[in-house]
Amino acid sequence: xxxxxxxxxxxxxxxxxxxxxxxxxxxxxxxxxxxxxxxxxxxxxxxxxxxxxxxxxxxxxxxxxxxxxxxxxxxxxxxxxxxxxxxxxxxxxxxxxxxxxxxxxxxxxxxxxxxxxxxxxxxxxxxxxxxxxxxxxxxxxxxxxxxxxxxxxxxxxxxxxxxxxxxxxxxxxxxxxxxxxxxxxxxxxxxxxxxxxxxxxxxxxxxxxxxxxxxxxxxxxxxxxxxxxxxxxxxxxx
Numbered sequence: 001x002x003x004x005x006x007x008x009x010x011x012x013x014x015x016x017x018x019x020x021x022x023x024x025x026x027x028x029x030x031x032x033x034x035x036x037x038x039x040x041x042x043x044x045x046x047x048x049x050x051x052x053x054x055x056x057x058x059x060x061x062x063x064x065x066x067x068x069x070x071x072x073x074x075x076x077x078x079x080x081x082x083x084x085x086x087x088x089x090x091x092x093x094x095x096x097x098x099x100x101x102x103x104x105x106x107x108x109x110x111x112x113x114x115x116x117x118x119x120x121x122x123x124x125x126x127x128x129x130x131x132x133x134x135x136x137x138x139x140x141x142x143x144x145x146x147x148x149x150x151x152x153x154x155x156x157x158x159x160x161x162x163x164x165x166x167x168x169x170x171x172x173x174x175x176x177x178x179x180x181x182x183x184x185x186x187x188x189x190x191x192x193x194x195x196x197x198x199x200x201x202x203x204x205x206x207x208x209x210x211x212x213x214x215x216x217x218x219x220x221x222x223x224x225x226x227x228x229x230x231x232x233x234x235x236x237x238x
Contacts, residue, residue: 001023001026001030001136001137002040002136002137002138002139003040003041003042003048003135003136003138003139003140003141004019004023004027004039004040004041004042004051004063004136005023005041005042005043005044005132005135005136005141006019006041006042006043006044006051006065007043007044008043008044012062015064015065015066016054016062016063016064017051017062017063017064017065018060018061018062018063019060019061019063020059020060020061024056024059024060024061027039027053027061028056028061033053034053034056035053035054035055035056036052036053037052037053038050038051038052038053039051039053040139041063041065042067042071042139042140042141043065043067043141044135044141044143045141045142045143046067046071046141047067047068047069047070047071047141048067048068048069048070048071048139048141049065049066049067049068049069050065050068051063051064051065052064052065071139071140071141071142072100072138072139072140073100074100074101074102074142075099075100075101075102075231075235075237076167076185076186076187076188076235077101077187077188077189077190077231077234077235078101078102078103078104078105078163078164078167078187078188078189078190079096079101079103079104079105079190079192079227080105080107080189080190080191080192081104081105081106081107081191081192081223081227082106082107082108082109082111082112082192082193082194082198082223083106083107083108083109083112083116083117083148083150084116084194084223084224085116086116086119086121086122087121088222088223088224089106089121089130090121090130091224092223092224092227093127093130093131093134093146094130094131094133094134094137095134095224095227095228096131096134096144096227097130097131097132097133097134097135097137097138097140097143097144098134098135098137098138098140099138099227099228099231099237100138100140100237101144101231102142102144102145103144103145103147104144104145104146104147105147105148105149105155105163106146106147106148106149107149107152107155108149108150108151108152109152109193109194109198109199109202110152110199110201110202111193111194111196111198111199112194117150122148127146128143128146131143131144131146152202152205153205156205156206156209157209160206160209160210161209161210163189164189164209164210164211166187167186167187167188167189168181168184168186168187168188168189169188169189169191169209169210169211169212170188170189170190170191170211170212170214170234171191171198171203171206171207171211171212171213171214172190172191172192172193172214172215172216172226172230173193173197173198173203173213173214173215174197174215174220175197175213175215176215177213177214177215178212178213178214178215179214179215179216180214180215180216180230180233180234181214181234182233182234183234183235183236184234184235184236185236188234188235189211190230190231190234191206191211192223192226192227192230194223195220195221195222195223196220197220216229216230216233
């Protein structure tokens, strides 16, 4: 945890805040802080600043905190991701939030097992928890927007054109395609398929919607490996 992320429900009054559970244990046991110590903190979807630990009764902590700075700038990238295996999804969401991605669409694909869409791991609270962990890692406060779309064709036909408007639409797909561009500073929409790639039909639909196919080397990577590698190549990270 590189940032103590406060939530509206933690607010007491004025500049007073109260935390318990995982966050309090981390401040107490990992950071080793006691009353009077200060630490970096932020408020979800608001600013960051210094918090001062006022009191700790062993269960609950009271802090003073007022945001004084803006959080890190968001990455101008929208991620469209074929729904990965549930265990992999947890790590991917943490990484995506850490990288500063602020819109993530989990999309169905023919190669996505139907059971993935019925797993308890897709519970909104659990997904939000992983995004929070990513924000804490990167000292960010802006919670990403997360959309689940379990029907490929309606999404591509009805929602995708407006979603990619004004951005450069890149389709990561193995094959004899131009290499992925580098160090872009414009808005980007990046579509990453299952580990075996999108089907020919899906690729055709995405291209018709405005995407351009690009290869990323000769190796077929796991999604959890491909995502940070692709973002690091494509975007000029702030």
